[in-house]
Amino acid sequence: xxxxxxxxxxxxxxxxxxxxxxxxxxxxxxxxxxxxxxxxxxxxxxxxxxxxxxxxxxxxxxxxxxxxxxxxxxxxxxxxxxx
Amino acid sequence: xxxxxxxxxxxxxxxxxxxxxxxxxxxxxxxxxxxxxxxxxxxxxxxxxxxxxxxxxxxxxxxxxxxxxxxxxxxxxxxxxxxxxxxxxxxxxxxxxxxxxxxxxxxxxxxxxxxxxxxxxxxxxxxxxxxxxxxxxxxxxxxxxxxxxxxxxxxxxxxxxxxxxxxxxxxxxxxxxxxxxxxxxxxxxxxxxxxxxxxxxxxxxxxxxxxxxxxxxxxxxxxxxxxxxxxxxxxxxxxxxxxxxxxxxx
Numbered sequence: 085x086x087x088x089x090x091x092x093x094x095x096x097x098x099x100x101x102x103x104x105x106x107x108x109x110x111x112x113x114x115x116x117x118x119x120x121x122x123x124x125x126x127x128x129x130x131x132x133x134x135x136x137x138x139x140x141x142x143x144x145x146x147x148x149x150x151x152x153x154x155x156x157x158x159x160x161x162x163x164x165x166x167x
Numbered sequence: 168x169x170x171x172x173x174x175x176x177x178x179x180x181x182x183x184x185x186x187x188x189x190x191x192x193x194x195x196x197x198x199x200x201x202x203x204x205x206x207x208x209x210x211x212x213x214x215x216x217x218x219x220x221x222x223x224x225x226x227x228x229x230x231x232x233x234x235x236x237x238x239x240x241x242x243x244x245x246x247x248x249x250x251x252x253x254x255x256x257x258x259x260x261x262x263x264x265x266x267x268x269x270x271x272x273x274x275x276x277x278x279x280x281x282x283x284x285x286x287x288x289x290x291x292x293x294x295x296x297x298x299x300x301x302x303x304x305x306x307x308x309x310x311x312x313x314x315x316x317x318x319x320x321x322x323x324x325x326x327x328x329x330x331x332x333x334x335x336x337x338x339x340x341x342x343x344x345x346x347x348x349x350x351x352x353x354x355x356x357x358x359x360x361x362x363x364x365x366x367x368x369x370x371x372x373x374x375x376x377x378x379x380x381x382x383x384x385x386x387x388x389x390x391x392x393x394x395x396x397x398x399x400x401x402x403x404x405x406x407x408x409x410x411x412x413x414x415x416x417x
Contacts, residue, residue: 107205129207136313139306140207143214 110158111137115150123154172234177354178290179235184252184414186226188278190245191253192270193219198260199267211310218303225296252413254339265318269332272311272376273340279304280372289359312379319383330385337387339416342404344368373398
């Protein structure tokens with residue numbers, strides 16, 4: 085059963101629905117303070133909704149006036165050399 | 168005391184209501200800065216609390232510039248103000264996270280609709296503040312839409328609770344713009360303080376929120392007119408309970 089089915093199926097017990105409401109998707113947050121700097125990783129946020137992930141990244145990592153910030157879904161990162 | 172006082176009761180009344188609503192929103196949000204469903208949501212709630220408080224703090228000082236404000240200085244200072252011109256729903260604590268989400272999605276979006284209508288205002292202090300507030304509100308709108316989607320799609324009691332929270336605020340938020348013949352908003356429109364009448368503001372507001380609610384199949388009393396391409400309430404609003412001075416329902 086997909087996550088969406090779990091969320092929308094009212095026959096499913098409340099405990100499972102609560103679990104389905106938990107955030108599962110991790111986003112790596114990258115930012116830079118100056119245009120001449122490259123983006124570098126500053127942390128991560130958890131949110132299934134990409135728009136909420138953007139809001140969370142903006143509000144959590146607000147210690148500097150960034151000129152650019154992007155988020156990347158962790159699952160899109162491919163390992164080239166494993167640690 | 169400012170050298171030249173502005174004598175405009177209509178503008179003074181709306182600025183008072185905007186400031187009180189922002190202040191009350193911040194107070195209610197603050198309770199959820201450590202009670203949100205996830206750490207990320209809690210941090211966002213704290214940031215939004217600060218934003219809303221900031222909006223209130225930039226609006227209250229404007230009241231001192233008015234003859235109506237100088238007539239009773241106790242009521243223009245947030246620390247001593249006893250009048251509460253915020254909507255009735257904000258009189259009491261939120262019953263749950265869904266009330267936070269509903270307030271952000273409905274009331275705060277309604278206030279933003281007003282600020283958008285004032286971005287070219289003839290009253291310069293409001294014009295400047297509107298533009299700044301609109302920038303910050305973009306993030307609040309993303310938060311609101313994301314959480315409305317999330318709670319609605321959870322189904323069952325979670326969805327029911329969200330819908331109940333939305334319905335508790337529905338009428339009063341639509342009423343905040345005033346009846347179409349509201350002398351206060353009509354005067355602001357005629358003076359170029361805002362660029363829309365109450366019905367036009369309501370339509371713009373519904374245009375923002377209805378596509379999201381429709382997409383989630385949340386049934387609310389609003390209808391789209393295909394000919395005019397405008398949204399409007401599909402049921403009469405409870406104007407018999409409207410308190411014009413406080414811009415809220417009894």
